[in-house]
Amino acid sequence: MKKTILFIGVLSLILTGCAAKTAKILTPDEAKTKAGDYINNVLLEGNPDYKAEVTSVTEENGIYKVMVKINDREIDSYMTKDGGKFFDRTFDMNQKNEGDASQPAAGQQSIQTVNTKAAKPTVEVFVMSHCPYGTQIEKGIIPAIETLGDKVDFKVKFCDYAMHGQTELTEQLTQYCIQKNEPAKLIAYLKCFLGTSGDAAGSAQCVKDNKINESKLKSCVSSTDKQYKVNSGFADKSTWLNGSYPKFDIFKADNEKYGVKGSPTLVINGEVISASRDSDSLLKTICTSFETQPGECQAQLSSESPSAGFGYNAGGSDSGATCN
Numbered sequence: 001m002k003k004t005i006l007f008i009g010v011l012s013l014i015l016t017g018c019a020a021k022t023a024k025i026l027t028p029d030e031a032k033t034k035a036g037d038y039i040n041n042v043l044l045e046g047n048p049d050y051k052a053e054v055t056s057v058t059e060e061n062g063i064y065k066v067m068v069k070i071n072d073r074e075i076d077s078y079m080t081k082d083g084g085k086f087f088d089r090t091f092d093m094n095q096k097n098e099g100d101a102s103q104p105a106a107g108q109q110s111i112q113t114v115n116t117k118a119a120k121p122t123v124e125v126f127v128m129s130h131c132p133y134g135t136q137i138e139k140g141i142i143p144a145i146e147t148l149g150d151k152v153d154f155k156v157k158f159c160d161y162a163m164h165g166q167t168e169l170t171e172q173l174t175q176y177c178i179q180k181n182e183p184a185k186l187i188a189y190l191k192c193f194l195g196t197s198g199d200a201a202g203s204a205q206c207v208k209d210n211k212i213n214e215s216k217l218k219s220c221v222s223s224t225d226k227q228y229k230v231n232s233g234f235a236d237k238s239t240w241l242n243g244s245y246p247k248f249d250i251f252k253a254d255n256e257k258y259g260v261k262g263s264p265t266l267v268i269n270g271e272v273i274s275a276s277r278d279s280d281s282l283l284k285t286i287c288t289s290f291e292t293q294p295g296e297c298q299a300q301l302s303s304e305s306p307s308a309g310f311g312y313n314a315g316g317s318d319s320g321a322t323c324n
Contacts, residue, residue, distance in 0.1 A: 024082060025081045025082060026064075026081060026082065026083045028057040028058070028059070028064065029057075030083070031057045031064050031066070031079060031081070031083060032054045032056075032057045032066075034079075034083045035054050035057070035066050035068070035077070035079055035083075035086060036052065036053070036054040038086060039052040039054070039068060039070075039086075040052050051070070052068055052069070052070045053068070053069045053070075054066055054067065054068055054069075055067045055068070055069050059081075060078075060132065060309065062081070062130070062131070062163045062164045062323065063078050063079065063080055063081060063132075063323070064078065064079050064080070064081055065077075065078055066078060066079055066086070076317070078321065111275060111276070111281055111284050111285050111288070112273050112274050112275055112285060112288075113288045114268045114269055114271055114273060114285070114286075114288045114289035115271060116268075116269040116270060116271055116289065117269070117289060117290065117291045118269050118289060118290070118291060119290070119291050119292075120151060120152060120153055121151075121152050121153070121268060121269050121286060121289040121290060122152070122153045122155075122267075122268070122269055122270070123141075123145070123152050123153065123154045123155070123266075123267075123268050123286055123289075124154075124155045124156075124157055124254070124266075124267040124268075125137060125138065125141060125155075125156055125157070125264055125265070125266050125267075126157045126158065126159055126251070126254075126255070126258075126260045126263065126264060126265040126266075126267065127156065127157075127158060127159070127263045127264045128158065128159050128162060128163055128164060128168060128172075128263040128323050129158070129164075129168050129171040129172045129175060129198075130163075130164035130165075130167065130168045130171065130198055131163065131164065131263040131264070131322075131323035132308035132309040132323070133263060133264055133277075133308055133321050133322050133323060134263040134264045134323065135194055135198075135308065135309055135310060136264075136277050136305070136306050136307065136308040136309070136316060136318075137264040137266065137277045137282075138156070138190060138194060138264075139194055139306035139307075139312070140276075140277040140278055140279050140281075140282050140305070140306050141266075141277075141279070141282045142187055142190060142191060142279075143279040143283075143301050143302070144279050144282040144283035144286060144301060145187060146187065147283060147296050147299050147301065148283070148286065148294070148296050148297075149296070151290075151294050151296065152286060155179065156175060156179060156186065156190070157251040157254055158172045158176070158248055158250065158251055159248065159251075159255060159260060159262070159263050159265075159323075160247060160248055160249055160251065160252045160255040160260075161241045161245045161246065161247050161248055162245060162246055162247075162248050163245055163323055166231070166234055166246075167198070167199070167200065169230050169231065169234055169246060169248060170200065170221075171193075171198075171203060172248060172250075173221045173224055173225055173230060174203055174207075174217065174221060175189070175190070176224060176250055177217050177220035177221050177224060178207075178212060178217065180220060181213065181216050181217065181220055182212055182213065182216075185210050185211075185212055188210045189206050189207070189210050189212065192205075192206035192209055192210060193206045194310060194311075194312070195310070195311060195312055196310060197310055197311075198310045224250070228248075228249050228250050229249075230246075230248060233246055233247050234246040258270070258272055259272070260272075261322070261324070262322035262323060262324030263322055263323040263324070264277075264322065265322075266282075266285075268285070268286060268289045269289050273285060274320075276305065276318050277305050277306060277316075277318050278301075278302060278303050278304055278305045278306070278318065279301035279302045279303075279306075280300065280301040280302060280303040281303065283297065283299065283301050284297070304316075305317065305318035308321075
């Protein structure tokens, strides 16, 4: 009988919302030890032919990237910095040939039917701008939205707290104001920004390249910042959620309305929807929400999962992971 390690099985995919919890942060060495113990003593228990070695632990976008070597195979994995959750793709331990058809596809499609239909569906994706899984779904959904065009009402929204520092707060203000002032330019800006390293210089260049009105953008960012106390809240840690993360309250009401389950959370016609993060799955999922599907729904887009994080690297693992 084949033995499969389901790394994502230790990650709850039905999370408790964007509410952060205070927890002890592990050092990379502590994380390395804990991950190694868990893989060998729990995931590989009863399989003496396999031995896991954690070769490195590095911080990446607010979580730990864990490089795991099992016999002669290396796997990119991730764990939260408090050591509470460890996740990656499903991996067949008996698979020795990458071309063997018995290997589960990392980007296997998952399509959920939207029960509420609309002539013009509303598609909302809640993310944190620097969450690697938020950027992953954005890279996947953009081709679907470009295909459907004005046949859907698409919005990028944000969780009500930020996990990735002031850079994230600043970028979310920028994206909010582009969407508010020049919505037709948001997709082009996002496509550009997702291809950068996610820093301020990359954002500024994408604003320039897409001819976004910088004066109007600056004014909007300033007024929105004051209205929602974004940067003043960042400076005052007494306002942080459980003392851990600064708040970002622009879409707080929507977070509460939909019971947002972390970054990313996809909402279509008011329903929280699960779907694979490749473009074809997202297009097909959105198309189930039409009263009458348009011809664009017949398009065949890429079924390869985008990479998590910034940059357009080839391929990615669709583990269903979230920042929460």
